Amino acid sequence: MTEELQAESEADGVRTIYDPIADTPTSYLREPEGAHPPLDFEGYKSTALRHPKQPLIYLPQMITEITGPQLAPVVVGESDHDLTIQHDGEPIGERITVSGRVFDTEGKPLRGTLVEVWQANAAGRYLHRWDRWPAPLDPNFSGAGRCITDDEGRYQFTTIKPGPYPWGNHYNAWRPAHIHFSLMGRAFTQRLVTQMYFPGDPFFPYDPIFNSVRDPKARERMVSSFSIHDTVPNWAAAYEWDIYLRGPGATPFEEAH
Amino acid sequence: MIFQTTPSQTVGPYFAIGLPFDVGPFVVPEGTPGAIHITGTIYDGAGVPIPDFLLETWQADPDGRFADMHGHGGVSEIPGFRGFARYGLEDGDGTFDIVTVKPGALPGLGEGQMQAPHIDVSVFARGMLHRTVTRIYFADETEANAADPVLAHVPVERRRTLLAQPTSDGYTIDFRFQGPDETVFFDV
Numbered sequence: 067m068t069e070e071l072q073a074e075s076e077a078d079g080v081r082t083i084y085d086p087i088a089d090t091p092t093s094y095l096r097e098p099e100g101a102h103p104p105l106d107f108e109g110y111k112s113t114a115l116r117h118p119k120q121p122l123i124y125l126p127q128m129i130t131e132i133t134g135p136q137l138a139p140v141v142v143g144e145s146d147h148d149l150t151i152q153h154d155g156e157p158i159g160e161r162i163t164v165s166g167r168v169f170d171t172e173g174k175p176l177r178g179t180l181v182e183v184w185q186a187n188a189a190g191r192y193l194h195r196w197d198r199w200p201a202p203l204d205p206n207f208s209g210a211g212r213c214i215t216d217d218e219g220r221y222q223f224t225t226i227k228p229g230p231y232p233w234g235n236h237y238n239a240w241r242p243a244h245i246h247f248s249l250m251g252r253a254f255t256q257r258l259v260t261q262m263y264f265p266g267d268p269f270f271p272y273d274p275i276f277n278s279v280r281d282p283k284a285r286e287r288m289v290s291s292f293s294i295h296d297t298v299p300n301w302a303a304a305y306e307w308d309i310y311l312r313g314p315g316a317t318p319f320e321e322a323h
Numbered sequence: 324m325i326f327q328t329t330p331s332q333t334v335g336p337y338f339a340i341g342l343p344f345d346v347g348p349f350v351v352p353e354g355t356p357g358a359i360h361i362t363g364t365i366y367d368g369a370g371v372p373i374p375d376f377l378l379e380t381w382q383a384d385p386d387g388r389f390a391d392m393h394g395h396g397g398v399s400e401i402p403g404f405r406g407f408a409r410y411g412l413e414d415g416d417g418t419f420d421i422v423t424v425k426p427g428a429l430p431g432l433g434e435g436q437m438q439a440p441h442i443d444v445s446v447f448a449r450g451m452l453h454r455t456v457t458r459i460y461f462a463d464e465t466e467a468n469a470a471d472p473v474l475a476h477v478p479v480e481r482r483r484t485l486l487a488q489p490t491s492d493g494y495t496i497d498f499r500f501q502g503p504d505e506t507v508f509f510d511v
Contacts, residue, residue: 097328101327101328101330102328102330102331102452102453103330103331103332103452103453104452105451105452105453105455107452110333110450110452111450112449112450113450113451113452114368114450115367115368115369115371115450115500115501116367116368116373116448116449116450116451116500117368117450117451117455117500117501118455118500118501118505118506118508119368119501119505120481120505120507120508122508122509122510123476123477123507123508123509123510124476124509124510125456125458125473125509125510125511126432126472126473127511128429128430128431128432128438129383129389129429129430130381130382130383130429130438130441130443131443131511133381133389133391134381134391135381135390135391135405135406135407136390136391137405137407140344140346140405141344169326171325171326171327171328172325172326173325173326182341182342183341184337184338184340184341184342185340192337192340193340194336194337194339194340194413195413195414196336196337196375196413196414197336197337208340209340209341210340210341211341212341246332246334246335246337246338246341248334248338248341248342252391254381254443254445254511255511257379257445257454258328258329258331259331259332259333259334259447259454260329260330260331260332261332261333261335275332275333275452276332278332278452279330279332283327284327284330285330287327287329287330288329288330288332309329310326310327310328310329311328311329312328313326
């Protein structure tokens with residue numbers, strides 16, 4: 067634990083257990099039942115043939131599980147955090163910033179970790195050959211971004227607010243507007259792929275993917291908040307969303323302190 | 324624990340917009356001495372290849388060293404060793420092909436316990452609300468596999484689903500989500 071990080075943690079009023087960079091937890095918390103959606107979920111048809119039928123087998127966390135790739139320097143380019151400047155012209159739509167912090171469940175910020183996003187354009191259309199619904203593509207929007215969290219675990223993207231779009235799960239099925247997020251964390255065990263939603267989306271009650279998370283409080287953890295504070299005057303509205311990855315296991319190691 | 328984790332959601336069908344990168348399938352740089360291919364196909368419950376999967380792997384090098392900064396036994400000495408592969412295509416056909424080196428044995432949980440050479444695997448796809456985790460072991464490591472503490476918890480008749488078989492330039496292993504040869508998946 068560096069003095070600097072200690073000071074930062076105390077300033078945040080956050081309890082200090084370990085330094086995610088200097089120390090490696092010997093294990094990560096096992097997550098309670100229902101923390102994540104089930105692999106077999108009736109409302110989402112594609113799960114039917116894509117979930118294991120046999121029970122999962124308990125894997126004790128050993129060295130392969132408590133280490134993990136550090137991809138940030140490999141894949142992140144200088145302007146990858148701004149999805150509105152990747153082409154000659156500006157994309158159509160509501161310009162927004164999406165920012166927040168990546169923490170573990172002890173409230174420790176994860177710095178230097180890779181955050182990747184991809185999304186539909188303002189019309190709800192993805193730049194992907196399999197997306198064929200009749201909404202326009204935007205020649206000035208690809209919809210992918212990457213960044214690395216700073217010393218406070220903070221990430222920030224500038225983008226266009228994605229539109230909702232129909233899909234084939236059931237009659238008149240629509241996905242609420244969302245941005246896909248991929249988090250590497252610091253260990254294989256912390257890996258997370260999820261989706262960030264926007265507050266008050268009218269499609270929430272009808273979307274089986276959103277509702278596959280059964281606990282309403284857990285669902286709320288996927289919804290960003292509008293932030294007038296972070297809004298850039300005359301430029302971009304702001305949404306804020308913090309992300310929590312698994313923290314160290316129940317047997318913390320305090321030896322180093 | 325003070326906070327709850329953010330729940331997982333499916334990677335969806337369009338991850339190819341944002342996740343693949345040029346050297347993703349390369350755990351080691353092309354031309355690394357001793358490099359091998361690990362290939363295979365991922366099948367759904369109807370026995371049909373899953374075209375829109377994203378596969379990620381994480382492993383040690385032949386000396387049991389990792390690429391990360393945590394420094395367990397020191398960082399790998401293989402130049403450019405990432406220990407990680409990411410494989411997924413906009414227009415996939417259900418198969419994968421990663422370039423890597425065979426990992427070495429690793430310490431297990433108890434004093435003197437060793438794990439057989441293995442690679443940790445995550446599979447993501449449309450229709451998977453959370454990643455599925457499995458491991459690749461090597462069929463020609465008979466002795467090490469017999470002493471492996473993870474395989475020990477896998478029913479004998481299902482262990483073969485985790486064993487990659489030798490090929491002319493490496494190994495091959497298929498992952499099956501359902502059926503009589505359903506792959507063993509783990510709760511990590």
